[in-house]
Amino acid sequence: MNWLERPATDTQITHRARLWLYAAAVLVMLLLVLPTLLVIPMSFSASQYLEFPPREWSLRWYRSYFSSNSWMQATATSLKAGLLTAILATPLATMAAYGLHVSRLRYANWLSMLLLAPIVVPVILIGIGVFYAYVKLKLVNSMLGLVLAHSMLAIPVVMLVVGSALKTFDMDQELVARSLGASRIRAFLLVTLPQIKFSVVTGAVLAFLTSFDEIIVALFISGGANSTLTRNMFNALRDQVDPTIAAISTLIVAVTSLLLVFTQFGSRTHRQ
Amino acid sequence: MKDPANALALRRSARWERLGLLGLVAPALLLITLTMLLPVGWLFYLSVLSDAGDWSLEHYRRMWEQPSYGRTFLATFEVSALTTAICILLGYPLAYFLSEIPKRAANLCMIAVLLPLWTSLLVRTYAWLVLLQRRGLINSWGIELGLWDEPLALVHNLAGTLIGMVHVMLPFLVLPLYSAMRAIDRNYLRAAANLGASPLRSFWLVFFPLAMPGLATGALIVFILCLGFYVTPAVLGGGKVIMVSSRIASDIEIFFNWGAASALGVVLLALTAALIVAASRLVRIDGVVGRHEAP
Numbered sequence: 001m002n003w004l005e006r007p008a009t010d011t012q013i014t015h016r017a018r019l020w021l022y023a024a025a026v027l028v029m030l031l032l033v034l035p036t037l038l039v040i041p042m043s044f045s046a047s048q049y050l051e052f053p054p055r056e057w058s059l060r061w062y063r064s065y066f067s068s069n070s071w072m073q074a075t076a077t078s079l080k081a082g083l084l085t086a087i088l089a090t091p092l093a094t095m096a097a098y099g100l101h102v103s104r105l106r107y108a109n110w111l112s113m114l115l116l117a118p119i120v121v122p123v124i125l126i127g128i129g130v131f132y133a134y135v136k137l138k139l140v141n142s143m144l145g146l147v148l149a150h151s152m153l154a155i156p157v158v159m160l161v162v163g164s165a166l167k168t169f170d171m172d173q174e175l176v177a178r179s180l181g182a183s184r185i186r187a188f189l190l191v192t193l194p195q196i197k198f199s200v201v202t203g204a205v206l207a208f209l210t211s212f213d214e215i216i217v218a219l220f221i222s223g224g225a226n227s228t229l230t231r232n233m234f235n236a237l238r239d240q241v242d243p244t245i246a247a248i249s250t251l252i253v254a255v256t257s258l259l260l261v262f263t264q265f266g267s268r269t270h271r272q
Numbered sequence: 273m274k275d276p277a278n279a280l281a282l283r284r285s286a287r288w289e290r291l292g293l294l295g296l297v298a299p300a301l302l303l304i305t306l307t308m309l310l311p312v313g314w315l316f317y318l319s320v321l322s323d324a325g326d327w328s329l330e331h332y333r334r335m336w337e338q339p340s341y342g343r344t345f346l347a348t349f350e351v352s353a354l355t356t357a358i359c360i361l362l363g364y365p366l367a368y369f370l371s372e373i374p375k376r377a378a379n380l381c382m383i384a385v386l387l388p389l390w391t392s393l394l395v396r397t398y399a400w401l402v403l404l405q406r407r408g409l410i411n412s413w414g415i416e417l418g419l420w421d422e423p424l425a426l427v428h429n430l431a432g433t434l435i436g437m438v439h440v441m442l443p444f445l446v447l448p449l450y451s452a453m454r455a456i457d458r459n460y461l462r463a464a465a466n467l468g469a470s471p472l473r474s475f476w477l478v479f480f481p482l483a484m485p486g487l488a489t490g491a492l493i494v495f496i497l498c499l500g501f502y503v504t505p506a507v508l509g510g511g512k513v514i515m516v517s518s519r520i521a522s523d524i525e526i527f528f529n530w531g532a533a534s535a536l537g538v539v540l541l542a543l544t545a546a547l548i549v550a551a552s553r554l555v556r557i558d559g560v561v562g563r564h565e566a567p
Contacts, residue, residue: 008372009372009458009461013471017471021365021368021369021372022369024365024366024369025365025366025368025369025370025381028362028363028365028366028442029366029381029384029385030384031362031439032384032385032387032388032439032442032443033384033387033388035396035399035400035403035439036387036388036391036395036396036399038399038402038403038409039395039398039399039402042402049407049408050402050408051409051412052409092299092300092303093300095296095297095299095300096296096297096299096300096301098293098296099293099294099295099296099297100297102293103290103293103294111297111301114301114304114305114309115297115300115301115304117304117308117309118304118308120544120545120548121308121312121541121544122499122500122517122537122540122541122544123500123502124500124502124516124517124520124521124537124540125312125315125500125520125537125540125541126308126311126312127521128315128520128521128524128530128533128534128537129308129311129312129314129315129537130307130308130311131524132311132314132315132318132530133306133307133310133311133314148303148306148307149307151303151307152303152304152307152308155300155303155304159300184289184292209390212392213392213393213394215393215394215503216502216503219521220524230392230394233394233398234394234503234506234507237394237397237398237401237507238506238507241401241402241405245398246398246402249392249394249395249398249399252392252395253391253392253395256390256391256392257390260390
């Protein structure tokens with residue numbers, strides 16, 4: 001029997017009647033995925049106009065990236081800011097998520113709303129607000145300022161991830177540990193933390209990515225030797241289509257995918 | 273037998289413990305207060321000061337009186353509404369398809385929806401810039417296939433902005449819509465068919481209303497995120513699409529006019545907050561925000 005004539009649902013709609021739906025869905029999925037994937041082969045093109053498929057393959061744009069001092073410095077800044085943000089935001093957010101989860105205070109809801117505010121308030125407003133404060137505090141163009149601002153943006157993200165892990169964690173286990181004489185901190189470190197550690201690691205990775213991908217706040221408060229990679233890319237994009245950015249984009253996609261595959265893989269093996 | 277002194281001590285220690293737990297929240301709260309709540313609060317204050325430093329609503333009045341501000345807000349709403357509409361047009365069939373196929377296959381297809389969320393916003397915007405430029409892939413393929421003769425202006429205008437924004441926003445529509453559709457009990461559709469409804473009729477009278485909360489959530493999230501959008505319009509709009517965010521940025525970068533920028537920001541925040549409150553009346557949003565982090 002032909003697959004097309006078979007019913008697709010039990011209300012007797014055949015696959016043939018659904019072909020338009022399949023076509024539409026596949027088209028939209030391609031639309032979502034292809035643009036980013038196309039940049040990867042195009043970055044190996046020798047031409048200024050980034051053809052696809054490239055008529056001539058070359059590493060020209062990668063060479064131009066790795067041999068440029070300003071791109072290298074910006075990359076170092078972004079990596080450093082991302083790492084420091086993950087180091088600062090992850091423990092703060094984990095502590096906050098735990099505190100909010102365990103304390104059944106009436107105003108815990110209000111507190112969590114304040115802590116989640118950075119993902120609700122338009123980023124442009126945060127950007128100019130931080131800029132204004134940093135001008136007064138002389139923190140503009142400093143690594144410290146960048147890391148503090150990015151941690152503020154990353155804390156809600158980590159909190160959501162760790163918070164949802166705590167919701168599925170059986171807190172009675174901690175109670176058992178404490179009734180056996182463990183202090184609260186010991187119980188958390190030895191019983192709870194090992195069981196939510198993959199969410200904490202995922203949170204840390206997302207904190208890194210939040211900082212690494214962040215553009216708007218960095219546009220205002222980073223500069224000079226501490227200018228971030230995304231800030232330089234953004235400024236280069238406003239002027240012309242610099243093919244070097246195709247090479248950088250490919251590298252960013254590669255690193256991001258590796259990080260996420262790593263966390264996904266980690267959580268999967270953990271569950272088994 | 274309970275000893276009252278003991279009970280008192282227990283209660284006191286419980287209170288101390290609760291305070292200690294609250295102390296865990298303090299560092300994060302302090303950081304957010306110092307780098308966000310206070311600075312944004314300060315902007316509120318700046319927005320009600322005149323250039324001379326007195327209390328005044330002149331920045332808000334100017335916003336009301338100068339037609340250029342009206343145009344900015346109109347453009348923002350227009351771009352946001354169009355983006356939301358196109359997202360619904362593209363996202364509805366996709367979400368419907370995902371909810372109808374077996375769960376295993378749907379999870380696999382979900383990668384297509386989640387991959388863009390994980391990819392850097394700037395990388396995706398750059399990809400569109402490369403594809404849409406005059407000598408880019410879309411134009412050269414379109415001409416080769418004979419669809420059009422001259423290179424079309426697809427970027428540095430409204431069209432480019434919309435294409436880029438739809439690409440960024442689509443997952444935010446599909447995720448809540450898909451989970452709402454997945455939760456619909458298909459027995460209702462069987463019942464409708466059993467009672468003689470045509471497939472179209474049972475979709476329209478049974479499925480569509482049941483999926484409505486998901487659609488409303490997704491559309492509102494997309495619309496709210498669009499209102500404050502900056503990067504994609506700045507790169508793909510080429511200065512022709514001036515949204516509120518771009519206006520705020522240029523007020524600061526070019527004119528150093530903190531009052532005007534702050535007033536615009538306050539209005540933008542108020543609009544966002546009003547929409548969020550309206551949305552939370554309609555549907556629960558908090559379940560949606562965290563979902564795309566952990567598929």
